[in-house]
Amino acid sequence: MTTVDLAAPATRTAPRPLADVVTMTRRNLLRAVRYPGLTMFLVAGPLVMLLLFVYVFGGAFGAGVAPGVEPGAEGRAAYLDYIAPTLLVLTVVGAGQSVAIGAAMDAAGGIMARFRTMAISPGSVLSGQVVGTVLQSLAAVALVLGAALAMGYRPAADAADWLALVGFLVLLGVALAWACVGMGLSARSVESASNTPMILLLLPFLGSGFVPVETMPTAVRWFAEHQPFTPIIDTTRGLLAGGPLDAAVTAQAVAWCVVIGVAGYAWSRSLFRRERRA
Amino acid sequence: MSPTAPGPAIEVAGLHKSYRSRAGEHPVLTGVDLTVPAGTVTALLGPNGAGKTTAVGVLSTLLRPDAGTVRVAGHDVVRDPDAVRARIGVTGQVSAVDDLLTGAENLRLVADLLHLGRAAGRRRVTDLLDRFGLADAAGKRVATYSGGMRRKLDLAMTLVGEPDVVFLDEPTTGLDPRSRRALWDEVRALVAAGTTILLTTQYLEEADHLADAVAVLDGGRVVAHGTPDELKAAHDAGSLDDVFLALTEPPAATDGTTDGTTSSTTSGTTDGTHETSETTEKETLR
Incomplete structure:
Protein backbone atom coordinates (compact mmCIF):
# COMPACT_ATOMS: atom_id res chain seq x y z
CA MET A 1 0.00 0.00 0.00
CA THR A 2 1.52 3.30 -1.02
CA THR A 3 0.29 6.47 0.59
CA VAL A 4 2.93 8.65 -0.99
CA ASP A 5 0.90 10.14 -3.81
CA LEU A 6 -2.20 10.56 -1.69
CA ALA A 7 -0.62 13.55 -0.03
CA ALA A 8 0.06 15.29 -3.32
CA PRO A 9 -2.57 17.80 -4.34
CA ALA A 10 -4.70 16.59 -7.21
CA THR A 11 -4.02 17.97 -10.63
CA ARG A 12 -7.01 19.98 -11.66
CA THR A 13 -6.65 21.91 -14.83
CA ALA A 14 -8.92 24.35 -16.57
CA PRO A 15 -11.76 22.90 -18.67
CA ARG A 16 -10.57 21.45 -21.96
CA PRO A 17 -13.75 20.45 -23.75
CA LEU A 18 -12.00 19.38 -26.93
CA ALA A 19 -9.69 17.00 -25.08
CA ASP A 20 -12.74 15.57 -23.32
CA VAL A 21 -14.49 14.98 -26.63
CA VAL A 22 -11.42 13.13 -27.91
CA THR A 23 -11.28 11.02 -24.71
CA MET A 24 -14.96 10.12 -24.92
CA THR A 25 -14.76 9.40 -28.65
CA ARG A 26 -11.86 7.06 -28.03
CA ARG A 27 -13.90 5.28 -25.37
CA ASN A 28 -16.88 4.87 -27.67
CA LEU A 29 -14.81 3.61 -30.59
CA LEU A 30 -13.15 1.14 -28.25
CA ARG A 31 -16.61 -0.04 -27.21
CA ALA A 32 -17.58 -0.38 -30.86
CA VAL A 33 -14.54 -2.56 -31.51
CA ARG A 34 -15.23 -4.70 -28.43
CA TYR A 35 -18.87 -5.12 -29.32
CA PRO A 36 -18.71 -5.68 -33.08
CA GLY A 37 -22.20 -7.16 -33.19
CA LEU A 38 -23.78 -3.74 -33.13
CA THR A 39 -21.56 -2.43 -35.94
CA MET A 40 -22.27 -5.51 -38.04
CA PHE A 41 -25.95 -4.91 -37.46
CA LEU A 42 -25.48 -1.38 -38.81
CA VAL A 43 -24.26 -2.76 -42.12
CA ALA A 44 -26.35 -5.92 -42.25
CA GLY A 45 -29.71 -4.14 -42.11
CA PRO A 46 -29.25 -1.89 -45.15
CA LEU A 47 -27.42 -4.67 -46.99
CA VAL A 48 -30.31 -7.10 -46.65
CA MET A 49 -32.72 -4.40 -47.73
CA LEU A 50 -30.60 -3.55 -50.74
CA LEU A 51 -30.50 -7.18 -51.88
CA LEU A 52 -34.20 -7.71 -51.21
CA PHE A 53 -35.42 -4.55 -52.87
CA VAL A 54 -33.20 -4.87 -55.93
CA TYR A 55 -33.26 -8.60 -56.63
CA VAL A 56 -36.84 -9.31 -55.52
CA PHE A 57 -38.86 -6.15 -56.03
CA GLY A 58 -36.51 -4.29 -58.37
CA GLY A 59 -37.51 -5.98 -61.60
CA ALA A 60 -41.08 -4.74 -61.22
CA PHE A 61 -40.54 -1.53 -59.24
CA GLY A 62 -37.90 -0.23 -61.65
CA ALA A 63 -40.49 0.34 -64.33
CA GLY A 64 -42.35 2.64 -61.93
CA VAL A 65 -39.45 4.91 -61.00
CA ALA A 66 -38.02 5.71 -64.42
CA PRO A 67 -39.99 6.34 -67.62
CA GLY A 68 -39.66 3.84 -70.45
CA VAL A 69 -37.91 1.15 -68.42
CA GLU A 70 -38.80 -2.46 -69.17
CA PRO A 71 -39.49 -4.78 -66.22
CA GLY A 72 -36.78 -7.37 -65.50
CA ALA A 73 -33.06 -6.73 -65.69
CA GLU A 74 -33.50 -3.17 -66.94
CA GLY A 75 -35.94 -2.50 -64.08
CA ARG A 76 -33.55 -3.89 -61.52
CA ALA A 77 -30.76 -1.62 -62.73
CA ALA A 78 -33.04 1.42 -62.66
CA TYR A 79 -34.31 0.55 -59.18
CA LEU A 80 -30.79 0.01 -57.82
CA ASP A 81 -29.98 3.46 -59.14
CA TYR A 82 -33.07 4.82 -57.39
CA ILE A 83 -32.68 3.26 -53.95
CA ALA A 84 -28.89 3.11 -53.44
CA PRO A 85 -28.90 6.72 -52.14
CA THR A 86 -31.85 5.89 -49.84
CA LEU A 87 -29.94 3.00 -48.32
CA LEU A 88 -26.95 5.22 -47.61
CA VAL A 89 -29.30 7.53 -45.71
CA LEU A 90 -30.86 4.54 -43.93
CA THR A 91 -27.38 3.39 -42.90
CA VAL A 92 -26.81 6.75 -41.23
CA VAL A 93 -30.21 6.44 -39.51
CA GLY A 94 -29.30 2.96 -38.27
CA ALA A 95 -26.17 4.37 -36.65
CA GLY A 96 -28.47 6.73 -34.80
CA GLN A 97 -30.24 3.72 -33.38
CA SER A 98 -26.94 2.39 -32.04
CA VAL A 99 -26.10 5.69 -30.34
CA ALA A 100 -29.50 5.65 -28.64
CA ILE A 101 -28.74 2.19 -27.28
CA GLY A 102 -25.27 3.30 -26.16
CA ALA A 103 -26.62 6.36 -24.36
CA ALA A 104 -29.35 4.30 -22.67
CA MET A 105 -26.80 1.68 -21.58
CA ASP A 106 -24.62 4.38 -20.01
CA ALA A 107 -27.61 5.95 -18.31
CA ALA A 108 -28.88 2.63 -16.95
CA GLY A 109 -25.47 1.73 -15.52
CA GLY A 110 -23.64 3.85 -13.01
CA ILE A 111 -21.09 5.26 -15.43
CA MET A 112 -23.28 8.22 -16.44
CA ALA A 113 -23.62 9.09 -12.74
CA ARG A 114 -19.83 9.03 -12.50
CA PHE A 115 -19.51 11.45 -15.42
CA ARG A 116 -22.19 13.65 -13.87
CA THR A 117 -20.28 13.90 -10.61
CA MET A 118 -17.11 14.96 -12.43
CA ALA A 119 -16.35 18.52 -13.46
CA ILE A 120 -16.73 17.88 -17.17
CA SER A 121 -19.31 19.46 -19.45
CA PRO A 122 -22.32 17.42 -20.55
CA GLY A 123 -21.59 18.56 -24.09
CA SER A 124 -18.20 16.82 -24.01
CA VAL A 125 -19.47 13.54 -22.60
CA LEU A 126 -22.27 13.30 -25.13
CA SER A 127 -20.23 14.64 -28.05
CA GLY A 128 -17.98 11.63 -27.63
CA GLN A 129 -20.99 9.43 -28.36
CA VAL A 130 -21.95 11.53 -31.36
CA VAL A 131 -18.49 11.76 -32.94
CA GLY A 132 -17.90 8.05 -32.43
CA THR A 133 -21.21 7.25 -34.07
CA VAL A 134 -20.62 9.50 -37.06
CA LEU A 135 -17.25 7.84 -37.70
CA GLN A 136 -18.90 4.43 -37.38
CA SER A 137 -21.70 5.41 -39.75
CA LEU A 138 -19.25 6.69 -42.37
CA ALA A 139 -17.51 3.33 -42.30
CA ALA A 140 -20.87 1.56 -42.62
CA VAL A 141 -21.90 3.85 -45.49
CA ALA A 142 -18.68 2.99 -47.30
CA LEU A 143 -19.44 -0.74 -46.95
CA VAL A 144 -23.04 -0.40 -48.15
CA LEU A 145 -21.91 1.76 -51.06
CA GLY A 146 -19.28 -0.88 -51.90
CA ALA A 147 -22.02 -3.51 -52.02
CA ALA A 148 -24.17 -1.33 -54.27
CA LEU A 149 -21.19 -0.78 -56.61
CA ALA A 150 -20.60 -4.52 -56.72
CA MET A 151 -24.24 -4.95 -57.73
CA GLY A 152 -23.69 -2.65 -60.68
CA TYR A 153 -24.53 0.78 -59.24
CA ARG A 154 -22.67 3.48 -61.18
CA PRO A 155 -23.07 6.95 -59.64
CA ALA A 156 -22.17 9.82 -61.96
CA ALA A 157 -20.82 12.03 -59.15
CA ASP A 158 -17.54 13.85 -59.70
CA ALA A 159 -14.94 14.60 -57.00
CA ALA A 160 -16.71 17.76 -55.84
CA ASP A 161 -20.03 15.88 -55.59
CA TRP A 162 -18.42 13.12 -53.53
CA LEU A 163 -16.90 15.67 -51.19
CA ALA A 164 -20.24 17.43 -50.84
CA LEU A 165 -21.92 14.06 -50.24
CA VAL A 166 -19.53 13.18 -47.42
CA GLY A 167 -20.11 16.60 -45.89
CA PHE A 168 -23.85 16.24 -46.18
CA LEU A 169 -23.90 12.74 -44.66
CA VAL A 170 -21.72 13.94 -41.77
CA LEU A 171 -24.19 16.77 -41.15
CA LEU A 172 -27.08 14.31 -41.30
CA GLY A 173 -25.22 11.87 -39.05
CA VAL A 174 -24.46 14.53 -36.42
CA ALA A 175 -28.07 15.75 -36.47
CA LEU A 176 -29.60 12.28 -36.15
CA ALA A 177 -27.06 11.22 -33.53
CA TRP A 178 -27.95 14.17 -31.26
CA ALA A 179 -31.65 13.40 -31.63
CA CYS A 180 -30.99 9.73 -30.87
CA VAL A 181 -28.79 10.51 -27.83
CA GLY A 182 -31.84 12.34 -26.49
CA MET A 183 -34.05 9.36 -27.26
CA GLY A 184 -31.58 7.07 -25.49
CA LEU A 185 -31.29 9.26 -22.40
CA SER A 186 -35.05 9.72 -22.12
CA ALA A 187 -35.79 6.02 -22.56
CA ARG A 188 -36.93 4.13 -19.50
CA SER A 189 -34.91 1.08 -20.48
CA VAL A 190 -32.28 -0.03 -22.95
CA GLU A 191 -34.98 -2.01 -24.81
CA SER A 192 -37.20 0.99 -25.37
CA ALA A 193 -34.16 3.01 -26.40
CA SER A 194 -33.63 0.62 -29.28
CA ASN A 195 -37.28 0.91 -30.34
CA THR A 196 -37.82 4.68 -30.35
CA PRO A 197 -35.49 5.42 -33.30
CA MET A 198 -37.39 2.80 -35.34
CA ILE A 199 -39.76 5.56 -36.34
CA LEU A 200 -36.82 7.24 -38.08
CA LEU A 201 -36.25 4.05 -40.07
CA LEU A 202 -39.86 4.18 -41.27
CA LEU A 203 -39.74 7.75 -42.49
CA PRO A 204 -37.76 7.10 -45.70
CA PHE A 205 -40.54 4.68 -46.73
CA LEU A 206 -43.12 7.42 -46.22
CA GLY A 207 -41.13 9.72 -48.45
CA SER A 208 -39.20 9.64 -51.69
CA GLY A 209 -37.01 6.78 -50.52
CA PHE A 210 -38.44 3.82 -52.39
CA VAL A 211 -41.06 5.16 -54.79
CA PRO A 212 -41.70 8.63 -56.24
CA VAL A 213 -44.06 10.66 -54.05
CA GLU A 214 -46.17 11.52 -57.12
CA THR A 215 -47.50 7.94 -57.07
CA MET A 216 -48.91 8.25 -53.54
CA PRO A 217 -52.49 9.16 -52.52
CA THR A 218 -52.97 12.83 -51.62
CA ALA A 219 -52.74 12.60 -47.82
CA VAL A 220 -49.68 10.35 -47.84
CA ARG A 221 -48.14 12.45 -50.56
CA TRP A 222 -48.67 15.62 -48.53
CA PHE A 223 -46.90 14.01 -45.57
CA ALA A 224 -44.10 12.72 -47.81
CA GLU A 225 -43.48 16.13 -49.27
CA HIS A 226 -43.34 17.82 -45.89
CA GLN A 227 -41.22 15.44 -43.87
CA PRO A 228 -37.43 15.80 -43.53
CA PHE A 229 -36.39 12.60 -45.27
CA THR A 230 -37.78 13.51 -48.69
CA PRO A 231 -35.47 16.51 -49.22
CA ILE A 232 -32.64 14.63 -47.46
CA ILE A 233 -32.94 11.64 -49.80
CA ASP A 234 -33.46 13.84 -52.86
CA THR A 235 -30.29 15.77 -52.03
CA THR A 236 -28.29 12.55 -51.55
CA ARG A 237 -29.68 11.21 -54.82
CA GLY A 238 -28.84 14.46 -56.63
CA LEU A 239 -25.26 14.47 -55.36
CA LEU A 240 -24.70 10.84 -56.37
CA ALA A 241 -26.25 11.46 -59.79
CA GLY A 242 -23.75 14.27 -60.31
CA GLY A 243 -26.37 17.04 -60.12
CA PRO A 244 -28.02 19.27 -60.95
CA LEU A 245 -29.28 19.93 -57.42
CA ASP A 246 -32.57 21.66 -56.78
CA ALA A 247 -31.42 24.59 -54.63
CA ALA A 248 -34.70 24.79 -52.70
CA VAL A 249 -34.71 21.08 -51.89
CA THR A 250 -31.07 21.16 -50.80
CA ALA A 251 -31.73 24.18 -48.61
CA GLN A 252 -34.66 22.33 -47.04
CA ALA A 253 -32.54 19.26 -46.41
CA VAL A 254 -29.77 21.26 -44.76
CA ALA A 255 -32.29 23.28 -42.74
CA TRP A 256 -33.95 20.08 -41.46
CA CYS A 257 -30.56 18.70 -40.41
CA VAL A 258 -29.66 21.89 -38.57
CA VAL A 259 -33.04 22.02 -36.81
CA ILE A 260 -32.91 18.33 -35.81
CA GLY A 261 -29.28 18.65 -34.69
CA VAL A 262 -29.71 21.82 -32.62
CA ALA A 263 -32.94 20.60 -31.01
CA GLY A 264 -31.42 17.18 -30.33
CA TYR A 265 -28.32 18.77 -28.78
CA ALA A 266 -30.34 21.03 -26.49
CA TRP A 267 -32.63 18.16 -25.53
CA SER A 268 -29.74 15.77 -24.81
CA ARG A 269 -27.90 18.35 -22.72
CA SER A 270 -30.92 18.99 -20.56
CA LEU A 271 -31.54 15.27 -20.15
CA PHE A 272 -27.94 14.74 -19.03
CA ARG A 273 -28.54 16.86 -15.94
CA ARG A 274 -32.06 15.57 -15.39
CA GLU A 275 -32.52 13.98 -12.00
CA ARG A 276 -32.80 10.26 -11.96
CA ARG A 277 -34.46 8.92 -8.92
CA ALA A 278 -31.90 7.37 -6.66
CA MET B 1 -3.60 17.03 2.89
CA SER B 2 -4.16 20.37 4.46
CA PRO B 3 -3.52 23.34 2.28
CA THR B 4 -7.34 23.60 2.49
CA ALA B 5 -8.65 25.75 5.29
CA PRO B 6 -9.70 23.73 8.32
CA GLY B 7 -13.41 23.46 8.82
CA PRO B 8 -16.13 21.02 8.05
CA ALA B 9 -15.82 19.17 4.77
CA ILE B 10 -19.59 18.70 4.62
CA GLU B 11 -22.17 21.09 6.03
CA VAL B 12 -25.84 20.36 5.59
CA ALA B 13 -28.57 22.49 7.11
CA GLY B 14 -32.30 22.11 6.70
CA LEU B 15 -32.03 19.89 3.64
CA HIS B 16 -35.38 19.00 2.09
CA LYS B 17 -35.84 16.78 -0.92
CA SER B 18 -39.01 15.33 -2.41
CA TYR B 19 -39.62 13.30 -5.51
CA ARG B 20 -42.54 14.26 -7.69
CA SER B 21 -44.44 11.70 -9.65
CA ARG B 22 -47.93 11.41 -11.08
CA ALA B 23 -49.04 10.00 -7.77
CA GLY B 24 -48.01 13.25 -6.09
CA GLU B 25 -45.16 14.51 -3.99
CA HIS B 26 -43.17 12.02 -2.00
CA PRO B 27 -40.96 13.69 0.60
CA VAL B 28 -37.75 11.80 1.31
CA LEU B 29 -35.61 14.24 3.27
CA THR B 30 -37.44 16.62 5.58
CA GLY B 31 -34.85 18.80 7.25
CA VAL B 32 -31.51 17.03 7.42
CA ASP B 33 -28.74 18.70 9.40
CA LEU B 34 -25.30 17.18 9.31
CA THR B 35 -21.73 18.34 9.75
CA VAL B 36 -18.73 16.21 8.85
CA PRO B 37 -15.34 17.55 9.97
CA ALA B 38 -12.52 17.31 7.44
CA GLY B 39 -10.43 14.18 7.64
CA THR B 40 -13.04 12.04 9.39
CA VAL B 41 -15.39 9.21 8.50
CA THR B 42 -19.10 9.60 9.09
CA ALA B 43 -21.43 6.66 8.60
CA LEU B 44 -24.98 7.34 7.56
CA LEU B 45 -27.24 4.65 8.95
CA GLY B 46 -30.92 4.14 8.49
CA PRO B 47 -33.57 1.65 7.49
CA ASN B 48 -34.26 0.84 3.86
CA GLY B 49 -35.88 3.81 2.19
CA ALA B 50 -34.76 6.29 4.85
CA GLY B 51 -33.17 8.50 2.21
CA LYS B 52 -29.50 7.64 2.59
CA THR B 53 -28.93 7.33 -1.15
CA THR B 54 -30.97 10.48 -1.78
CA ALA B 55 -28.80 12.36 0.71
CA VAL B 56 -25.65 11.16 -1.03
CA GLY B 57 -27.23 12.13 -4.37
CA VAL B 58 -27.75 15.72 -3.20
CA LEU B 59 -24.29 15.96 -1.64
CA SER B 60 -22.65 14.66 -4.81
CA THR B 61 -24.57 17.11 -7.08
CA LEU B 62 -26.66 14.43 -8.77
CA LEU B 63 -29.88 15.69 -7.18
CA ARG B 64 -30.97 19.26 -6.49
CA PRO B 65 -32.07 20.08 -2.97
CA ASP B 66 -35.58 21.56 -2.66
CA ALA B 67 -34.58 23.62 0.37
CA GLY B 68 -31.70 24.05 2.77
CA THR B 69 -28.02 24.71 2.30
CA VAL B 70 -25.49 22.08 1.38
CA ARG B 71 -21.79 22.84 1.28
CA VAL B 72 -19.22 20.26 0.30
CA ALA B 73 -15.47 20.97 0.42
CA GLY B 74 -16.32 24.61 1.03
CA HIS B 75 -18.59 25.06 -1.98
CA ASP B 76 -22.33 25.28 -2.34
CA VAL B 77 -23.70 22.33 -4.32
CA VAL B 78 -26.38 24.47 -6.00
CA ARG B 79 -24.42 27.63 -6.71
CA ASP B 80 -21.10 26.08 -7.63
CA PRO B 81 -21.63 22.42 -8.49
CA ASP B 82 -18.53 22.18 -10.69
CA ALA B 83 -16.28 23.35 -7.84
CA VAL B 84 -17.81 20.60 -5.69
CA ARG B 85 -17.42 18.04 -8.49
CA ALA B 86 -13.74 18.90 -8.80
CA ARG B 87 -13.17 17.90 -5.16
CA ILE B 88 -15.34 14.87 -4.65
CA GLY B 89 -15.31 11.22 -5.58
CA VAL B 90 -18.44 9.11 -5.61
CA THR B 91 -18.90 5.36 -5.55
CA GLY B 92 -22.58 4.64 -5.86
CA PRO B 163 -10.66 13.79 -4.09
CA ASP B 164 -10.86 15.65 -0.77
CA VAL B 165 -14.29 14.24 -0.01
CA VAL B 166 -15.37 10.71 -0.89
CA PHE B 167 -18.93 9.40 -0.84
CA LEU B 168 -19.41 5.66 -0.60
CA ASP B 169 -22.97 4.42 -0.93
CA GLU B 170 -23.15 0.97 0.65
CA PRO B 171 -19.59 0.18 -0.46
CA THR B 172 -19.43 -3.30 1.06
CA THR B 173 -22.88 -4.64 0.25
CA GLY B 174 -22.49 -8.04 -1.36
CA LEU B 175 -18.78 -8.35 -0.61
CA ASP B 176 -17.31 -11.38 1.13
CA PRO B 177 -15.67 -10.80 4.54
CA ARG B 178 -12.15 -10.63 3.12
CA SER B 179 -13.05 -8.07 0.47
CA ARG B 180 -14.95 -6.12 3.08
CA ARG B 181 -11.95 -5.98 5.39
CA ALA B 182 -9.73 -4.93 2.48
CA LEU B 183 -12.11 -2.09 1.71
CA TRP B 184 -12.13 -1.02 5.34
CA ASP B 185 -8.33 -0.87 5.27
CA GLU B 186 -8.58 1.26 2.18
CA VAL B 187 -10.99 3.65 3.88
CA ARG B 188 -8.68 3.92 6.90
CA ALA B 189 -5.70 4.66 4.66
CA LEU B 190 -7.63 7.39 2.89
CA VAL B 191 -8.64 9.01 6.15
CA ALA B 192 -5.09 8.77 7.44
CA ALA B 193 -4.06 10.74 4.38
CA GLY B 194 -6.60 13.45 5.16
CA THR B 195 -9.58 12.48 3.04
CA THR B 196 -13.07 13.02 4.39
CA ILE B 197 -15.47 10.13 3.92
CA LEU B 198 -19.23 9.85 4.14
CA LEU B 199 -20.44 6.31 3.75
CA THR B 200 -23.84 4.75 3.98
CA THR B 201 -24.17 1.25 5.25
CA GLN B 202 -26.63 -1.36 6.40
CA TYR B 203 -23.96 -3.04 8.47
CA LEU B 204 -23.83 -1.49 11.89
CA GLU B 205 -20.68 -3.42 12.64
CA GLU B 206 -19.08 -1.58 9.75
CA ALA B 207 -20.05 1.79 11.18
CA ASP B 208 -18.72 0.71 14.57
CA HIS B 209 -15.35 -0.31 13.11
CA LEU B 210 -14.81 2.53 10.72
CA ALA B 211 -16.70 5.63 11.65
CA ASP B 212 -15.61 8.54 13.80
CA ALA B 213 -19.24 9.58 13.85
CA VAL B 214 -22.55 7.93 13.09
CA ALA B 215 -25.65 9.73 11.89
CA VAL B 216 -28.92 7.83 12.00
CA LEU B 217 -31.35 8.87 9.31
CA ASP B 218 -35.00 8.07 9.80
CA GLY B 219 -38.23 9.59 8.62
CA GLY B 220 -36.31 12.08 6.49
CA ARG B 221 -34.25 13.51 9.36
CA VAL B 222 -31.08 12.80 11.27
CA VAL B 223 -32.49 11.43 14.51
CA ALA B 224 -29.15 10.87 16.22
CA HIS B 225 -25.58 11.92 15.63
CA GLY B 226 -22.48 11.14 17.63
CA THR B 227 -19.58 8.77 18.02
CA PRO B 228 -20.55 5.11 18.13
CA ASP B 229 -19.72 5.05 21.85
CA GLU B 230 -21.75 8.16 22.59
CA LEU B 231 -24.76 6.71 20.87
CA LYS B 232 -24.44 3.40 22.68
CA ALA B 233 -24.11 5.18 26.03
CA ALA B 234 -27.00 7.53 25.35
CA HIS B 235 -29.29 4.65 24.52
CA ASP B 236 -27.96 2.35 27.14
CA ALA B 237 -27.26 -0.07 24.34
CA GLY B 238 -24.57 -2.68 23.98
CA SER B 239 -24.30 -2.38 20.22
CA LEU B 240 -25.21 -0.04 17.41
CA ASP B 241 -27.82 -2.61 16.45
CA ASP B 242 -29.70 -1.78 19.62
CA VAL B 243 -29.30 1.95 18.98
CA PHE B 244 -30.62 1.46 15.47
CA LEU B 245 -33.64 -0.48 16.69
CA ALA B 246 -34.38 2.04 19.40
CA LEU B 247 -34.17 5.03 17.10
CA THR B 248 -35.79 4.01 13.85
CA GLU B 249 -39.47 3.54 13.23
CA PRO B 250 -40.69 0.10 12.37
CA PRO B 251 -41.78 0.21 8.71
CA ALA B 252 -45.47 -0.37 9.54
CA ALA B 253 -45.59 2.69 11.77
CA THR B 254 -44.10 5.09 9.24
CA ASP B 255 -46.65 4.50 6.54
CA GLY B 256 -49.89 2.72 7.09
CA THR B 257 -50.61 2.38 3.40
CA THR B 258 -47.64 0.23 2.46
CA ASP B 259 -48.20 -3.46 2.29
CA GLY B 260 -46.11 -6.03 4.04
CA THR B 261 -43.40 -6.19 1.40
CA THR B 262 -40.90 -4.07 3.29
CA SER B 263 -38.44 -6.11 5.27
CA SER B 264 -39.20 -5.86 8.92
CA THR B 265 -35.84 -5.88 10.66
CA THR B 266 -37.07 -3.33 13.15
CA SER B 267 -40.46 -4.80 13.83
CA GLY B 268 -39.32 -6.16 17.18
CA THR B 269 -39.43 -2.70 18.67
CA THR B 270 -42.51 -2.15 20.73
CA ASP B 271 -44.31 1.14 20.88
CA GLY B 272 -43.32 1.52 24.50
CA THR B 273 -39.59 1.48 23.88
CA HIS B 274 -40.10 3.74 20.97
CA GLU B 275 -41.74 6.42 23.09
CA THR B 276 -38.93 6.35 25.58
CA SER B 277 -36.27 6.45 22.92
CA GLU B 278 -37.87 9.47 21.39
CA THR B 279 -37.53 11.44 24.60
CA THR B 280 -33.96 10.31 25.17
CA GLU B 281 -33.20 11.17 21.65
CA LYS B 282 -34.28 14.79 22.05
CA GLU B 283 -31.91 15.19 24.96
CA THR B 284 -28.98 13.55 23.29
CA LEU B 285 -29.29 15.25 19.95
CA ARG B 286 -26.73 17.99 19.68
Missing part, protein backbone atom coordinates in the same frame (compact mmCIF):
# COMPACT_ATOMS: atom_id res chain seq x y z
CA GLN B 93 -24.55 1.46 -5.38
CA VAL B 94 -24.75 0.78 -9.12
CA SER B 95 -21.26 0.02 -10.33
CA ALA B 96 -19.90 2.86 -12.43
CA VAL B 97 -17.48 0.97 -14.61
CA ASP B 98 -17.44 0.28 -18.34
CA ASP B 99 -17.84 -3.47 -18.84
CA LEU B 100 -16.45 -3.45 -22.36
CA LEU B 101 -13.19 -1.78 -21.36
CA THR B 102 -10.35 -3.33 -19.37
CA GLY B 103 -9.61 -2.28 -15.81
CA ALA B 104 -6.65 -0.21 -16.94
CA GLU B 105 -8.68 1.43 -19.71
CA ASN B 106 -11.40 2.38 -17.23
CA LEU B 107 -8.85 4.08 -15.00
CA ARG B 108 -7.22 5.77 -17.98
CA LEU B 109 -10.60 7.10 -19.06
CA VAL B 110 -11.03 8.86 -15.72
CA ALA B 111 -7.41 10.04 -15.69
CA ASP B 112 -7.86 11.53 -19.16
CA LEU B 113 -11.11 13.25 -18.21
CA LEU B 114 -9.26 14.78 -15.25
CA HIS B 115 -6.47 15.95 -17.61
CA LEU B 116 -3.76 14.29 -15.58
CA GLY B 117 -1.48 14.20 -18.59
CA ARG B 118 0.02 11.18 -20.29
CA ALA B 119 2.88 10.36 -17.93
CA ALA B 120 1.16 11.32 -14.67
CA GLY B 121 -2.01 9.55 -15.76
CA ARG B 122 -0.18 6.35 -16.54
CA ARG B 123 1.65 6.48 -13.22
CA ARG B 124 -1.57 7.06 -11.33
CA VAL B 125 -3.28 4.16 -13.11
CA THR B 126 -0.39 1.79 -12.31
CA ASP B 127 -0.34 2.93 -8.67
CA LEU B 128 -4.05 2.35 -8.24
CA LEU B 129 -3.97 -1.03 -9.96
CA ASP B 130 -1.20 -2.13 -7.60
CA ARG B 131 -2.84 -0.68 -4.57
CA PHE B 132 -6.13 -2.46 -5.22
CA GLY B 133 -4.52 -5.75 -6.24
CA LEU B 134 -5.84 -5.44 -9.78
CA ALA B 135 -2.51 -5.39 -11.61
CA ASP B 136 -2.91 -8.95 -12.89
CA ALA B 137 -6.40 -8.28 -14.19
CA ALA B 138 -5.55 -4.84 -15.60
CA GLY B 139 -5.68 -6.00 -19.21
CA LYS B 140 -8.88 -8.03 -18.85
CA ARG B 141 -12.32 -6.75 -19.67
CA VAL B 142 -14.32 -5.71 -16.65
CA ALA B 143 -17.16 -7.99 -17.77
CA THR B 144 -14.98 -10.90 -16.61
CA TYR B 145 -14.35 -9.42 -13.12
CA SER B 146 -15.85 -10.79 -9.91
CA GLY B 147 -18.14 -8.59 -7.82
CA GLY B 148 -15.33 -7.78 -5.41
CA MET B 149 -12.95 -6.81 -8.22
CA ARG B 150 -15.57 -4.57 -9.80
CA ARG B 151 -16.10 -2.82 -6.49
CA LYS B 152 -12.35 -2.31 -6.10
CA LEU B 153 -12.06 -0.92 -9.60
CA ASP B 154 -15.04 1.32 -8.99
CA LEU B 155 -13.39 2.74 -5.88
CA ALA B 156 -10.04 3.05 -7.67
CA MET B 157 -11.77 5.09 -10.40
CA THR B 158 -13.26 7.30 -7.71
CA LEU B 159 -9.79 7.95 -6.31
CA VAL B 160 -7.98 8.80 -9.56
CA GLY B 161 -8.54 12.51 -8.98
CA GLU B 162 -7.40 12.35 -5.33
